[in-house]
Amino acid sequence: MLRLEEIGEFSVITARDPERPGRLLLAERETLLPMLRRTPESHFDRPTSCPDWTVREVLAHCGAALVRIVEGRLPGFTPENNAADVRERRDWPLGRVLDELERGMIEAGPVIAAAEGELDVIALGEWVHAGDVREALGRPGAYESVGMDDALALLSTVSRERSTPRVHASTPIGGMVFGNVVEGRAPARLEADPGTVIRMYCGRPADPARYRLSGATDRELVIYG
Structure with missing residues (x-):
C-alpha cells in the first residue's frame, strides 16, 4: 500500500508499491506499442534526445534491457553492454525489435516486483524512453503519457x-x-x-x-x- x-x-x-513498475510497463504496452506498429518504418531512423541513438536504437535498447531482466542476465546495464545490445539488433527486422520490446513489457513486471526495489529504476527509465520516442515522432505530451x-x-x-x-x-x-x-x-x-x-x-x-x-x-x- x-x-x-x-x-x-x-x-x-x-x-514501495511492488506492482508499480509493472503497471508502468503494461501502460506503455497498451499505448506505445500500437502506435509504433502503425508508424512508417522510415520514421524509426529519426534522432532522439539520447545522444547518437535513433528511435529504432532506443527501442532496441529498451527491449534488450527488459529481456535481460526476464532471463536473469544481470548485472548488465553498463554503457558498453547497452551499446552492444543495440549493435546486436542492428540487422533485425523492425517487427522483431518491437516483438522483443512487447515481450519484455509483459514479462518483466513480476521479476522487477520481486527484486525489492533494485530494478525499479529500470521501469522508470523504460517509461522515460517511451517519452523520448514519442517526442522524436512528434507526438504531443511526450512525457505525460x-x-x-x-x-x-x-x-x-x-x-x-x-x-x-x-x-x-x-x-x-x-x-x-x-x-x-x-x-x-x-x-x-x-x-x-x-x-x-x-x-x-x-x-x-x-x-x-x-x-x-x-x-x-x-x-x-x-x-x-
Missing part, C-alpha cells in the same frame, strides 16, 4: 537513491517531495507541470518558460547522468 508522509501541502512516498502518477512516485524514490537535494515541487496535480535533506540547506522549490518535472529529473530538454526553480540548479536534479 502506498504510504505518504505529509510535509505541509507536499507528500513524501515512504513505502498514461502512468504519470506511477512515474512520479518512482521518481520520488529514485531521486533519494541518487542523492539529489531535497526539492518541494508544486504541480497542477499536487505537491511532491523529491531528493534528500541536505544539512544546512533549505529545501529547493520547483513549480512546474508534471511532464517538465520528468524532463528535468531525467536530463531531457525542458523549456525554461515552463518551470520556476529556486534553491538548486537544474543539473543537481538529474538522476540519469
